[in-house]
Amino acid sequence: MASIYPKLQESMEYVGRGPSNAGKLEINFDQYKYRKDVELEHRWMGVFQEMDYDKDGKVRIRDLRDRLRRADRKLAIPEHIRDDLLRRADMNKDGYYEFHEFLHLIELVDSHAHLDKFHKALALASYVVVPESERPQYVESELKHYTCCPPPIFLILVSAAELAIALYYHFTTPKGMSDMSVTIRKDYLPYNPNRRKEAWRLLSYMLVHAGWYHLIVNLVVQVVLGIPLELVHKYWRVGIVYLLGVIAGALGTSVTDPNVFLVGASGGVYALLAAHLASMIINWKEMEYAWIRLIFWIVLMGSDIGVFIYYRHFYDGKDKPMIGYSAHFCGAICGLLLGVVCLKNLNKLAWERVIWWICLVLTILLFVFAILWNIFWTGFPVQHV
Template sequence: MPRRRNQDDKYQPINWHDIFQRIDSDGDGFILKSELKQFLLQTPVSKVPLSDDMVDSMLYHVDYNNDGYINLQEFYGLVNVPVDAGTQSVVRRALVAAAFSVAPRSQVSHGDRHYIAEYSCCPPPLLIPILCAAEVGVFVYYGLNLGNIGPYTPVPWQSPLIYNPKRRMEAWRFISYMFLHAGYVHLLSNVMVALFVGIPLEMVHRWWRLLILYVAGVIAGSLAASMFDPHSYLVGASGGCYALIAAHLANVIINWAEMPFNWVRLLVLGTLMATDVSVFAYMNITGTTTKVSYVAHLAGFIAGLLLGTVTLRNLQEHRWEIVLKWILLAVFLILIIAAITIQIAFPDLVDLYPPMPEKTFEELKASNMSSDI
């Protein structure tokens, strides 16, 4: 119940849990220590104000884990801090004044604490390192067997993992091509992006969500590349990497208020994607030939953006976000189903090879290969 002062300057019993909840305006269970300090110093509740050193000392002794935030247990310690009765009375009055006026901490700082608290190394992020290790292992295997490891070699043309447009009935190739790379430059670029982008996401959103996004980006990349570049072979994990990059954008969107440096993240992601789209547009306008499958990049990014809003954890879900999530999921499923239908039933629409296994390796050697670097 609210605390009130009676005529002989005494206080009625106070519900300190209620006071804490009033100060903790967004209900995440933490009060920013520095802002609570400012409120205690600035609130005119006594003729003898608290000194800066006195407040620092009290907050230092109750912030047991020294994380800069006061939780409920530490708040109770502040209420009962061992000081003289006069000082304790001033502290308590200031806390009540804080509860019934302005919250001493902004929504942004609450959000930062809420999101950062979700980072966890228990269990450790293993999915992305395992995927990267598998890609490196496959590259080394083919490099040793073909006897040619270079910046743009080897290209394992006969591998059962490569996406072969003439072997579209072997459906695993739409995923397995991600383990192959055209040289160590291609491999390192994908591994570095996956580690840099994927591990922070995995620490907050857990491995199985990242696996869904990564595989969805890989599948979307191969489906799109097969339709827009129907006679080319495909290697590389860039569809999955771009899905992770887009997942960061989806993460910023659905956790905007909780995301530290949200505008910076949005600017970086927007610049990265605008650069890739601009290069792709320039290549098409000028007719420049390239081995890089920008279509796979774009498809992976779109898949990550659409599916990221559905699979990633939304720390504070609003009604409009729930509606948006189902709309984007429907759009993703429609695009995937349409692409698969074209692959199987209407290959002539995009000039695909018939979905039959090829007979000779000579036909494969005469064709081009795309690398979704």
């Protein structure tokens, strides 16, 4: 059987640059790798010949794909990744495998199948935000060598801090988390329109929540969606989107609802949701369950807008819920723009660079406008500091 590694023969070179070297043969290749490659050849030649129905030295890819799909036992690699590997191994794109292409497929499959349980769990988590067509590249280039350094720690720490603050209020205030109305107006963390000069409130209000339900919903969403985003895009990118979404929520509220107090991390949570939406729209054809995700987003935002319109224009009762809807909307807009700017683009296209600049300029203009509005507008409530 002829070797499929002709480069090994090319590396054998006759050296004749002087009397001492005349007639000598220099062998310049890795003998261990050669033995390993030959063993691989022998191990898989029988399988290849069995699938070579026409005995022409080729295996049709479609036949192999159908055979794998009919296999009784489950493969260690998800089907969409397996199909991508089948395409990548066809080097000359003729729809057939010659033996060297077949061995290349074996090596590709082997490199993915031997992910340990830790990396397989990371892969499943990352698939929430990675488009289907980009998953093999992501697994090959980044996930396989991922060491959890740095770990997806940002939103875990933020969530822990929010939970710790909630427990503090629960045990130290008269009514605990069941009635936060007094705390919201007198504490140093909530956004207070009467204390706008205390600039830290633009960010610190995310640590305080109006009740356990408010807290738990935010924690669940930001952990379930945020950790996969951190795995793929790194903690600092997600941190920028989240924190600027919180600040955008407060600045936007100061412009549209200047008398509203704010608590909760909903601005950051909506920024994460919108950042994921931006990635989903750009990669629409490759994203799994794209319509379901889009419908979920439309229902979420539509219900927010509907409730906002109802309570703002039609409801006259005294028990209006004190919810900063503007913070939700502004956080979402910030996340939509910054999702394009900050999050990693796994498959860069020329037109996306134009979108990147448009989103960056819009983000800067909106923040500058909101800041200048807070500085120069005279219709804000009386300041206590």
